[in-house]
Amino acid sequence: xxxxxxxxxxxxxxxxRLKKQSVLRSFLSRPELGAVAxxxxxxxxxxxxxxxxxMFAADGVLNWIxxxxxxxxxxxxxxxxxxxGEFDLSVGSMIGFAGxxxxxPTVYFGWPIAASVVFAFCGALLIGFLNGxxxxxxxxxxxxxxxxxxxxxRGMTIALSIFFANRTIVSGVKNFAGDSVVVPLxxxxxFPGFFVWLADxxxxxxxxxxxxxxxxxxAVVIWALVIALxxxxxxxxxxxxxxxxxxxxxxxxxxxxxxxxxxxxxxxxMITAFCATVYAACQVMEFGSAAADRGLLKEFEAIIAAVIGxxxxxxxxGSVVGAFFGALIFGVVQMGILFTGAPNDWFQVFxxxxxxxxxxxxxxxxxxxxxxx
Amino acid sequence: xxxxxNTPASSVPLIEVRNLVKHFGPVVALNGVSMKxxxxxxxxxxxxxxxxxxxxxxxxxxxxxxxSGDFLVDGKPVxxxxxxxxxxAGIATVYQDLAMVPLTSIARNFFMGREPMRRFGPFxxxxxxxxxxxxxxxxxxxxxxxxxPGQAVGTLSGGERQCVAxxxxxxxxxxxxxxxxxxxxxxxxxxxxxxxxxxxxxxxGLGVIFITHNVRHxxxxxNSFTVLNRGKTLGTYxxxxxxxxxxxxxMAGDKELQLLSDELGGxx
Ligand SMILES: Nc1ncnc2c1ncn2[C@@H]1O[C@H](COP(=O)(O)OP(=O)(O)OP(=O)(O)O)[C@@H](O)[C@H]1O
Ligand SMILES: [Mg+2]
Numbered sequence: 001x002x003x004x005x006x007x008x009x010x011x012x013x014x015x016x017r018l019k020k021q022s023v024l025r026s027f028l029s030r031p032e033l034g035a036v037a038x039x040x041x042x043x044x045x046x047x048x049x050x051x052x053x054x055m056f057a058a059d060g061v062l063n064w065i066x067x068x069x070x071x072x073x074x075x076x077x078x079x080x081x082x083x084x085g086e087f088d089l090s091v092g093s094m095i096g097f098a099g100x101x102x103x104x105p106t107v108y109f110g111w112p113i114a115a116s117v118v119f120a121f122c123g124a125l126l127i128g129f130l131n132g133x134x135x136x137x138x139x140x141x142x143x144x145x146x147x148x149x150x151x152x153x154r155g156m157t158i159a160l161s162i163f164f165a166n167r168t169i170v171s172g173v174k175n176f177a178g179d180s181v182v183v184p185l186x187x188x189x190x191f192p193g194f195f196v197w198l199a200d201x202x203x204x205x206x207x208x209x210x211x212x213x214x215x216x217x218x219a220v221v222i223w224a225l226v227i228a229l230x231x232x233x234x235x236x237x238x239x240x241x242x243x244x245x246x247x248x249x250x251x252x253x254x255x256x257x258x259x260x261x262x263x264x265x266x267x268x269x270m271i272t273a274f275c276a277t278v279y280a281a282c283q284v285m286e287f288g289s290a291a292a293d294r295g296l297l298k299e300f301e302a303i304i305a306a307v308i309g310x311x312x313x314x315x316x317x318g319s320v321v322g323a324f325f326g327a328l329i330f331g332v333v334q335m336g337i338l339f340t341g342a343p344n345d346w347f348q349v350f351x352x353x354x355x356x357x358x359x360x361x362x363x364x365x366x367x368x369x370x371x372x373x
Numbered sequence: 374x375x376x377x378x379n380t381p382a383s384s385v386p387l388i389e390v391r392n393l394v395k396h397f398g399p400v401v402a403l404n405g406v407s408m409k410x411x412x413x414x415x416x417x418x419x420x421x422x423x424x425x426x427x428x429x430x431x432x433x434x435x436x437x438x439x440x441s442g443d444f445l446v447d448g449k450p451v452x453x454x455x456x457x458x459x460x461x462a463g464i465a466t467v468y469q470d471l472a473m474v475p476l477t478s479i480a481r482n483f484f485m486g487r488e489p490m491r492r493f494g495p496f497x498x499x500x501x502x503x504x505x506x507x508x509x510x511x512x513x514x515x516x517x518x519x520x521x522p523g524q525a526v527g528t529l530s531g532g533e534r535q536c537v538a539x540x541x542x543x544x545x546x547x548x549x550x551x552x553x554x555x556x557x558x559x560x561x562x563x564x565x566x567x568x569x570x571x572x573x574x575x576x577x578g579l580g581v582i583f584i585t586h587n588v589r590h591x592x593x594x595x596n597s598f599t600v601l602n603r604g605k606t607l608g609t610y611x612x613x614x615x616x617x618x619x620x621x622x623x624m625a626g627d628k629e630l631q632l633l634s635d636e637l638g639g640x641x
């Protein structure tokens with residue numbers, strides 16, 4: 001069967017249909033196919049069931065776009081790492097811990113908030129580096145190593161919060177922020193004038209106080225777009241991206257041709273930690289506080305989005321675009337269920353089914369991609 | 374066959390090792406191995422399981438450092454710290470199952486570790502068009518027509534994969550090609566495809582070290598044969614000096630196989 005893919009020149013039949021089949025086949029073997037199809041289905045479903053609930057009005061759209069954007073940020077990191085053949089279960093705890101690294105120095109040490117944010121990013125990159133080093137040095141499964149980090153970081157987050165604030169939330173960050181540029185950087189709203197114009201033109205609704213129902217594009221959405229775009233370009237168009245495929249697809253084969261597999265994996269762990277910190281910074285600036293339970297279970301959401309997006313659990317295959325669509329499905333369904341008024345428990349049922357479908361679909365796609373070998 | 378193919382070429386060997394010794398703690402894996410490979414020569418490395426073949430080629434390809442002994446490339450002593458150093462010195466190794474990343478495309482695999490780049494302002498991006506074109510051309514030269522260089526390597530047969538790995542090494546300017554049991558998992562047609570290609574590579578003037586258990590495969594492409602036993606060279610023979618049966622017996626170490634063969638009425 002697979003033999004027909006590459007036959008010796010002389011034997012090759014000159015049949016135009018083969019060409020067409022190959023185009024269709026190459027489309028069918030794209031990792032993001034399942035997530036795109038799922039997105040279409042989910043939108044069709046809610047277009048019918050959630051009509052008139054406000055889900056597709058401007059503020060409703062903002063709602064699920066924000067959820068999608070938050071998840072896209074961490075799903076991008078998770079997808080890259082997964083293509084590189086590893087998992088990071090500490091993403092959720094990293095979100096909580098990074099929040100504390102921003103809030104505690106700002107509130108209790110009197111640091112300028114910009115300095116705290118830089119500190120949090122450096123700290124997160126260091127933790128990602130350590131995760132990576134432990135994984136590549138010990139050759140233990142990253143599942144176990146980062147499960148340890150999950151508990152260590154969550155424990156430290158709670159302990160530090162109690163130690164400094166005497167409770168599990170460090171609030172009042174905004175009082176210390178002044179007019180620092182980092183607040184709008186992570187929690188601003190872009191293009192407010194445009195949305196005022198949209199409201200005046202009657203394209204989007206207005207609130208009772210006369211303001212437009214959506215005041216701008218939240219910074220988290222812009223972060224998500226930028227991170228996903230960079231992630232996509234890095235994975236598909238750079239040398240490092242090629243090394244990610246190599247490291248995850250067959251680490252030994254990649255090593256044999258000179259790919260620095262250990263370095264690639266360590267950098268990927270640092271990227272997931274970076275993404276978690278962006279997520280944390282957006283939340284801290286938005287709410288003005290850091291809480292010890294922030295990011296709980298987010299590691300699973302990130303992995304689910306990546307898997308729905310076509311990443312193989314075994315590595316070497318997947319896409320950032322797919323992970324974005326995975327996050328979109330997640331956001332639309334989570335918010336759609338709220339809008340339609342269905343009990344929220346159904347969301348989890350749906351999520352489980354979706355995950356199972358995606359994994360089955362992915363292994364089918366993989367078999368197609370490799371010609372059933 | 375052209376001229377270089379049949380003459381043992383220049384007098385300075387591409388690779389020469391003398392009295393190479395490698396210990397892994399208490400384990401003596403190599404206990405004085407000597408061999409040479411010339412331009413335009415296929416040197417077959419034969420030996421029973423555990424004879425030290427893999428250890429020898431891993432030393433040549435920079436994976437292990439020798440405990441003692443001389444290692445000369447083009448007549449000059451070398452000491453490789455990493456596989457990358459060996460690659461840079463023109464020694465490329467193709468491992469049987471570890472040559473290709475199956476889920477990744479042929480073009481990406483072909484250039485894995487040596488990606489062609491194109492500059493856009495301050496950024497450098499993969500030149501996928503170039504990669505796909507070259508991969509297609511190089512495959513075409515071997516007689517494998519790839520319709521889509523973007524298809525996963527997993528869609529190729531085992532023999533085709535070995536050939537792509539060899540083509541890649543040749544394309545990147547290898548002088549010495551080390552093949553570790555390239556045919557052991559292949560069927561007859563696939564094996565002959567690989568052997569033909571090995572012969573083609575040799576005819577271009579490369580030196581080839583071909584490791585195999587199969588004396589028939591060795592005899593089909595080899596110019597000289599080095600037999601290892603328990604970490605030592607039993608000797609090196611030119612094709613004219615040794616017949617296939619003798620080689621078989623030598624490889625079995627002692628007369629054991631001969632006895633067995635007599636017992637079974639010449640079935641082995
Ligand atoms: N990393 C290592 N540590 C300890 N001992 C090793 C190591 N690598 C090889 N050896 C030992 O060295 C000896 C030679 O092994 P090697 O793999 O080179 O044999 P081989 O000729 O390639 O055998 P085969 O035909 O089975 O592949 C064996 O006894 C093996 O156990
Ligand atoms: Mg071996």
